[in-house]
Amino acid sequence: MILFIKKGDFFMFQILLMMFFLSYSKEIFVDNLVGPENLAFDKDSLYISDYKGLYKADSQGNLTTVFKGTVDGIAIDKKKNIVYFTGLHEIYKLENGKITTISEGYRLANGLSLCPGNRLIVTDSGIVDLFASNIYEIDLKTGKKKIIVDDVLGANGSFCDWDKNIFYFAETFTGKLFALFPNSKKPVLITKIHENDGVTIVDDFTMGKDGYIYLCNFRRGKIIKINPMTGDKEVVVNGLFSPSSVIFSDNKKFGDGCMYVAQKGPPPFLGKKILKICNFK
DSSP: OOOOOOGGGHHHHHHHHHHHHOOOEEEEEEOOOSOOOOEEEOSSOEEEEETTEEEEEOTTOOEEEEEESOOOOEEEETTTTEEEEEOSSEEEEEETTEEEEEEEOOSSEEEEEEETTTEEEEEEOOSSOGGGEEEEEEETTTOOEEEEEEEESSEEEEEEETTTTEEEEEETTTTEEEEEOTTOSSOEEEEEOOOTTSOOOEEEEEEOTTSOEEEEETTTTEEEEEOTTTOOEEEEEOSOSSEEEEEEOOOGGGOTTOEEEEEOOSTTTOSOEEEEEESOO
16 A cells, blocks of 8 residues: 655645554543643652643542642652742742741752652743753752753753762753763763754653653654663653653552653643553553
């Protein structure tokens, strides 16, 4: 059979072709959000950041409002039962039902990662001047912050590998993924996501139990699996609409090993929801 494909339909044909070869189940976990940004699990719930607030979902997708206001990054200390999250220009702490501000003065607080040594790392996107985007480290004992990486082009997603004490972060508009190794001040380039038209937008990412990084390609609607040692990459989920965050469940109630993805929907960003993706290969 010969297929005649119009030039304008070629991108959609590529998506359909890749979906045919990729195997996984997908269902809607939470629907009708405003603008989901980030996801994080505690022992019993999935926390969801959104343009309108911070929510907590049970295993059935029922939401409880934790905080009203724009929220992006989330980091959870499961041992101490503390939730850290970002506002636009500040960092909050939720402990024993009480919310307090622990750090202020950010241009656009974005990604948030809890790291060994009582360190909380913040990617500050710097919306006014993308080249002035910085990454800060907060000492949770003293509350003091300092810049650990400067002049980042749109600092966004971040993740701390606790086993190796390696901090990873992504540049939104270059598609680059970097690693900052212990006792080093200069990030190392792990890989770069290339697009044929030269326009790349990547967002948040996580690390699976297999040691691979799973990154949201926001513009192309993909989840990309990356080997942090070699930089090799492959698409494991396709056909999404503007994915902004990805995380794996380690809780049987949520489906052990299932992937949860925050999706902002196709332009003008309708259909904002959280997807549950299982049995992918």
